[in-house]
Amino acid sequence: MHPVELLERYWNHTSFRPLQEEIITSVIEKNDVFVLLPTGGGKSLCFQIPALIHEGICIVISPLIALMKDQVNTLKQKGIKSIALTSGISYAELDTLLDNCIYGNYKFLYLSPERLQQPIVQERIQQMNVSLIAVDEAHCISQWGNDFRPAYAQIGQLRQWHPHVNVIALTATAKTEVIEDTIQALDLLDPKLFKGSFYRANVCFSVIKTNDKLFHLEQLLNKHKGSSIIYVRNRKGTEELQNYLSGKGFSAAAYHGGITNKDKQDRLNDWLNERVSIMVATTAFGMGIDKANVSSVIHYHLPESLESYYQEAGRAGRNGADAQAVILTKKTDEDQLKQQFLGSLPSVADIKLIYNKLCNYFQISYGEGHQTVHQFNFKDFCKTYKLPATKTYNALLVLDRNSIISLNQRFSYRTSIQFICSNEEVFKYTEKHPNAEPAIKSLLRTYGGIFDFETKVNLELVAS
Known part of the structure; x- marks a missing residue:
């Protein structure tokens, strides 16, 4: 055919x-x-x-x-x-x-x-x-x-x-x-x-710099009455903003990884079937969801990257009708974003420092050690030299990619873990056992499939 x-x-x-x-x-x-x-x-x-x-x-x-x-x-x-x-x-x-x-x-x-x-x-x-x-x-x-x-x-x-x-x-x-x-x-x-061309003639893209985001958000929602998505950086923020909008008379629901699967499906269906106009969500919402008549996509916080922004904003106006994609921002947003992402990326100076510390750790003269094999305790290494774990890990990956060192496959993946309970049960557990919360949150942030199947994890990175 x-x-x-x-x-x-x-x-x-x-x-x-x-x-x-x-x-x-x-x-x-x-x-x-x-x-x-x-x-x-x-x-x-x-x-x-x-x-x-x-x-x-x-x-x-x-x-x-x-x-x-x-x-x-x-x-x-x-x-x-x-x-x-x-x-x-x-x-x-x-x-x-x-x-x-x-x-x-x-x-x-x-x-x-x-x-x-x-x-x-x-x-x-x-x-x-x-x-x-x-x-x-x-x-x-x-x-x-x-x-x-x-x-x-x-x-x-x-x-x-x-x-x-x-x-x-x-x-x-x-x-x-x-x-x-x-x-x-x-x-x-x-x-x-x-x-394909990424030009969207029917979507108006804009950035509003303001110290009063809530005021401008209400103005935008009152002007464009149709279905809307508001992207918020974290779970707590989605709940707070949803409660605020509901208190102002808007029809809004919150969607994030911390709610049960049933609640996710119910809220999604309410939004798809026009029973709820506004979905306040983290960036996990939207991929693969086909709703043509979204009139507004509003980023309440700065998006993670230009690529992710275009993908999220592209959910507006798929039916060809006029739509808006708006970023609401203030000066502290930029500072927070830089701290969150740039803080984990190693500079050239960081990479040189990590390499020097590796030589000291293994007692190898600078520039020597070709073809030698060493057992490496990542947690102990970071503790010995008071190094930040994430930045150090990323620096080691850079050294590995450039063939300065060769990381054994076991460095990245050693143990398989699967959560066999629900999201809700995990968060109840962390409330009762606050000492376990950092490790559990690290696992959830790093390994997306951990609720669905056995997932190989790097325990040393999680523990640090």
């Missing part, structure tokens, strides 16, 4: 958006492809239609459970057999679902990079008739990406198991070095690169 026929049959459209048809044709021709399209540009169709044309199952690596559920539910509604390996699946159910992918004529298998690390998943994928490998939010694979996730670095295994299957990598945000790093990490062969 021709791509346009599939588009009309399943999506009720008679023509593609810009670049979609060229990308789909290239994928059908079995090329490796890297796709850079703006948020709302229709990236999913670029692998879904080729997968429907070819025999076999398409493996889709996706970073968020919400994104997987949303896309799989949409495909199922169209009568397309699809499976998502989400959290809460028992081992027996996982076993059955994977067998269905091998024998049940399914077209799509969605899973996270962390799920891909499970031995049973790896074993069964090697038995599948794979037609295409799609890596969504591919910038996460790059160490230079703003959403770097270590488990993404292992996706290249799929290429080893199915060397003759082509790969499509998709993202809405990637600088040149991220694209190059991602292409190398995925071992893309002579990839065709497609870059």
